[in-house]
Amino acid sequence: MGRWGMNDRLIRECIEACLACVTACEECASACLSEPEIDMMRGCIRLDRDCADVCAVTARLLMRGSDLHAQVCALCAGACAACAAECGQHRHDHCQRCAEACRRCEAACRKLAA
Amino acid sequence: MGRWGMNDRLIRECIEACLACVTACEECASACLSEPEIDMMRGCIRLDRDCADVCAVTARLLMRGSDLHAQVCALCAGACAACAAECGQHRHDHCQRCAEACRRCEAACRKLAA
Amino acid sequence: MGRWGMNDRLIRECIEACLACVTACEECASACLSEPEIDMMRGCIRLDRDCADVCAVTARLLMRGSDLHAQVCALCAGACAACAAECGQHRHDHCQRCAEACRRCEAACRKLAA
């Protein structure tokens, strides 16, 4: 049994979900910056940036077994929920992929945030 | 009036406090890693790392006017409080300076975390 | 004499310049995302994001006295130069402030990158 005890598997899954979400948010923000109708993508770009940064620090704290894991996961779940709500409204593939990654990450974070 | 309205001054002060705390935590962690009695500094190094990372992302989100500012400040206040409690127990100058920076940052974050 | 020897003052100045540049880039990117003519600000937003991230990690490595300081400062100088060139073409106050912060940071990094 590792340093995290019985939650070890959940933490591994959450780290993976956070890293996948960072990737999806970065790709979505970059793609939004190249969309012809960028005027409609402002909110998406904003939330992608915040979500990517929060997911990244959450993954790092989980990797190192930080005592802050429950609190940072609560923050991260909120960041993912907001980003998923915005990205889910757009039909671009990158937005839909991002919304899906955000929802998975939110779910993984909620399990550790309790 | 800026994008943050009446809280603009408080946010500026919090950004400054977060950046000062990142600096103090990084310097403290590095100095702890060079202390002869490193065995006693394990907790200090751990908390310095977490606190620096959380303060850094807090500053970034505040700089950009993120909607997550209240939640990330709540997380940051907790990270600072934990680090101040540990560093404050050690007599090294770098630990005392770090504890002071953490306390200031915690106070600045609490004002925005409500 | 500190852990960095004779370059201690230059390193302090570089850390300050990096943190000021992170701040200016974040503020510029956020303001660009609210500009009516966002279509013209795509490059500015992209470079602001990269520059902010690179300046942030440069500051962190300098704070901790990393052996990588010369290499990361070389990278950072390049990131700042590119961002200054783009932001300097726009008349918005936030772009002009960002370009100035980038130029100062580039200069400070060049002194440590040799």
Next chain:
Amino acid sequence: MGRWGMNDRLIRECIEACLACVTACEECASACLSEPEIDMMRGCIRLDRDCADVCAVTARLLMRGSDLHAQVCALCAGACAACAAECGQHRHDHCQRCAEACRRCEAACRKLAA
């Protein structure tokens, strides 16, 4: 073909290698901080921290298709080489895993740094 053209596969592999290296470095640093003979692990902890931070920003810049990709990969290859050299000298499993992840990441970065 994606925004990176013919190098798309190499960039994907490099992002994966960077994220695996961040994970290994964080886990190694945390484990080193719990080792009885922490006195011998000082250099390992220092290099793990630097390597994790540099790999993290490298991954982020690659994800977003940054123009800085060649320069940041050159920096990252150097950070990984230094960390692998140190971690490879220690027999702990976490050090050996970290050294292996660093070597893989260095190799992936070298392909993009030319």
